[in-house]
Amino acid sequence: MKLVAGGVVKGGTSLDYKTGSWRDQRPVIRLELCTQCGRCEMVCPDSAVHYVEDVYVIDVDYCKGCGLCAYECQSEAIEMVKEEK
Amino acid sequence: MSQVMVMEGSEAVAMAVKGSRPQVIASYPISPQTHIVERLAGMLADGEMDVQYLKVESEFSAASAVSGASAAGSRAYTASSSQGLLLMTEVLYASAGLRLPFVMTGVNRTVSAPISIQVDHQDTMSLRDSGVIQLFVESTQEAYDTHIAAFKVAEDPHILLPVMVCMDGWILTHSYERVAMIEQEKIDRFLPPFKPANFLDPLNPKTWGSIGEENVLMELRYSIQRAMELGKSRIKEVFSELAEITGRDHGGLIEAYKTEGAEIILVAMGSMAGTIKAAVNALRSKGEKVGLVKIRCFRPFPYEDIWNAIKGARAVAVIDANLSMGSEGAVCMDLKAKLYGKTNAPAVIDVIAGLGGREVNEATIQDIVEKAKESLHSDYSLKEPYWAGLNEAIVP
Numbered sequence: 001m002k003l004v005a006g007g008v009v010k011g012g013t014s015l016d017y018k019t020g021s022w023r024d025q026r027p028v029i030r031l032e033l034c035t036q037c038g039r040c041e042m043v044c045p046d047s048a049v050h051y052v053e054d055v056y057v058i059d060v061d062y063c064k065g066c067g068l069c070a071y072e073c074q075s076e077a078i079e080m081v082k083e084e085k
Numbered sequence: 086m087s088q089v090m091v092m093e094g095s096e097a098v099a100m101a102v103k104g105s106r107p108q109v110i111a112s113y114p115i116s117p118q119t120h121i122v123e124r125l126a127g128m129l130a131d132g133e134m135d136v137q138y139l140k141v142e143s144e145f146s147a148a149s150a151v152s153g154a155s156a157a158g159s160r161a162y163t164a165s166s167s168q169g170l171l172l173m174t175e176v177l178y179a180s181a182g183l184r185l186p187f188v189m190t191g192v193n194r195t196v197s198a199p200i201s202i203q204v205d206h207q208d209t210m211s212l213r214d215s216g217v218i219q220l221f222v223e224s225t226q227e228a229y230d231t232h233i234a235a236f237k238v239a240e241d242p243h244i245l246l247p248v249m250v251c252m253d254g255w256i257l258t259h260s261y262e263r264v265a266m267i268e269q270e271k272i273d274r275f276l277p278p279f280k281p282a283n284f285l286d287p288l289n290p291k292t293w294g295s296i297g298e299e300n301v302l303m304e305l306r307y308s309i310q311r312a313m314e315l316g317k318s319r320i321k322e323v324f325s326e327l328a329e330i331t332g333r334d335h336g337g338l339i340e341a342y343k344t345e346g347a348e349i350i351l352v353a354m355g356s357m358a359g360t361i362k363a364a365v366n367a368l369r370s371k372g373e374k375v376g377l378v379k380i381r382c383f384r385p386f387p388y389e390d391i392w393n394a395i396k397g398a399r400a401v402a403v404i405d406a407n408l409s410m411g412s413e414g415a416v417c418m419d420l421k422a423k424l425y426g427k428t429n430a431p432a433v434i435d436v437i438a439g440l441g442g443r444e445v446n447e448a449t450i451q452d453i454v455e456k457a458k459e460s461l462h463s464d465y466s467l468k469e470p471y472w473a474g475l476n477e478a479i480v481p
Contacts, residue, residue, distance in 0.1 A: 006184030011290030
């Protein structure tokens with residue numbers, strides 16, 4: 001594909017790049033401890049925490065495993081688990 | 086009739102910028118650039134111009150602000166000098182890479198240490214390889230005209246690069262000269278509003294500055310190189326288009342002054358060219374065949390035009406008001422590299438002169454011409470640069 005001067009490219013394409021593959025640890029939410037405060041969703045730098053059908057879930061396609069959600073969770077309901085193949 | 090006024094060089098630049106109708110100006114003061122942005126702020130305060138004037142907290146921010154404004158599709162302007170240009174450097178490489186066509190004034194002043202606010206070309210030379218087009222001016226009138234041309238050069242769809250007009254600090258910015266203004270309607274016809282094909286548009290989102298590694302970076306660099314090379318003819322066209330409007334022809338990429346039949350030719354940039362012209366006239370009246378090539382456009386480097394002007398000469402002395410420490414003057418390096426392999430090329434000597442405001446007067450030029458004559462009898466090209474006016478007795 002021909003480049004545009006200045007390397008200008010189409011915008012709004014972040015969903016096309018599944019950056020979850022960069023991750024070496026994943027957050028696991030223990031729903032029994034979760035108070036649904038929403039802090040994890042608020043602090044996630046990748047917008048990879050969503051509220052779906054009354055629970056918080058991690059979108060592993062985009063979660064890079066930074067651990068901010070687990071660090072910020074006041075109920076210690078999120079645990080970072082090593083990714084293994 | 087165009088209005089002729091006596092004004093400070095900085096004011097002439099401010100008038101040219103105002104006439105070019107920028108939409109965004111970012112300013113951070115530093116001597117000897119301050120009067121330019123101060124005057125522009127005054128014009129805004131007095132209701133003489135309508136512009137977003139950003140008083141930023143550093144030169145880094147000034148370069149960033151005009152880059153953002155330019156990406157958003159605005160005509161933008163900033164100015165700096167010396168350490169300020171060094172602080173802008175990181176941003177300016179990116180601005181050129183992103184092909185953002187704003188205009189800036191690089192008011193030439195040396196860089197620390199020792200601390201000095203006096204003129205030489207060391208500061209803008211540090212941006213030599215950045216992709217910013219560099220135009221040098223000799224006089225206040227040329228500074229005025231060149232700033233207006235600079236916007237047209239920068240915004241040309243085949244060029245799209247930042248343009249820096251380099252003008253000698255104090256000598257040009259703070260001296261008063263007669264300057265002929267161009268009528269606003271003529272400027273407007275010459276320089277229509279900036280309408281880039283690509284700009285930051287919320288309705289049609291695009292990304293500037295995304296990652297671009299081994300698969301695209303070389304091609305994007307090559308496109309800048311090609312824009313510079315092809316831009317040479319476009320820059321000449323823009324200059325002559327403006328010359329037709331003003332009746333003032335400062336030359337193309339270079340000005341060849343009395344180079345016809347000259348045996349010795351001096352090559353220089355900036356206000357020094359005025360002194361050299363006076364020295365050339367004096368030497369010519371004594372029958373000495375001396376001429377001058379004034380480089381107006383340093384990047385892209387106009388080696389074809391320089392070659393055409395110097396090819397009949399026997400010796401060329403390049404006067405560099407800068408130094409690539411550990412090598413030689415930057416202009417001389419460029420010229421010698423392009424002369425390699427040319428048959429009957431003149432002998433070339435590099436002269437380092439005028440660093441940190443050291444005076445370059447007619448006697449200095451006559452001394453340099455004598456050195457150039459000596460080079461005819463020895464292999465001077467291989468020697469170290471000649472330091473004009475160096476006081477050996479105090480060198481530590």
